[in-house]
Amino acid sequence: MDAIAARLIPADALGPGAKEAGVTRFLDGQLAGAWGAGDHLYRQGPFEAGTPEQGYQLSFTPAEMYRRGLAAFDEAVRKQAGKAFAELDAKAQDEWLTALQQGKPDLGPLPAAVFFQALLEGTMEGFFSDPLYGGNVDMVGWKLVGFPGAYASFSNDIERHGVVWQGQPVSIAQARAHHHAPGEGHAPPPGQAPAAQGGRHG
Incomplete structure (x- = not known):
């Protein structure tokens, strides 16, 4: 085989x-x-x-x-x-x-x-x-193929248009080990500021 x-x-x-x-x-x-x-x-x-x-x-x-x-x-x-x-x-x-x-x-x-x-x-x-x-x-x-893997959430990236994803893929075992919190996706690409988040204003 x-x-x-x-x-x-x-x-x-x-x-x-x-x-x-x-x-x-x-x-x-x-x-x-x-x-x-x-x-x-x-x-x-x-x-x-x-x-x-x-x-x-x-x-x-x-x-x-x-x-x-x-x-x-x-x-x-x-x-x-x-x-x-x-x-x-x-x-x-x-x-x-x-x-x-x-x-x-x-x-x-x-x-x-x-x-x-x-x-x-x-x-x-x-x-x-x-x-x-x-x-x-x-x-x-x-x-x-540039597949990101088992990230728990991509909410940080919804408004990030036209940006090539540059992170490393994450397996199921890695995702479990990292215990991603709800709403927490991967870090932004190098040099890219995080997307603005909604919610209450101070």
């Missing part, structure tokens, strides 16, 4: 990628819990191919899909390339992932394109979720 995540969101000049952000650890945690066991799915059948609008129609729980899919995908790669996916160079890995997205490798009862979409969605979720869930280490995903 590390090798796949590293190609779906690779490290580059803008910062760390999904592998460095701990996406595999995030997925391990999710797949080992209630979500991985399919507690959100109706699993009584019958299981038949549906329309795209009907969403997921397979009998596999997320944990089963990842376990079966990763094994079947690696087996398909080994049969054709003679080595595991993780042992291929980046160009070959991208070609295999493109083929997976197009539904070409035979993964048995698991449609390849469905499995690719699950891998992509899981990787993005792990990269951009709160670090509390095991991924987004050092909030690298949030820093990449």
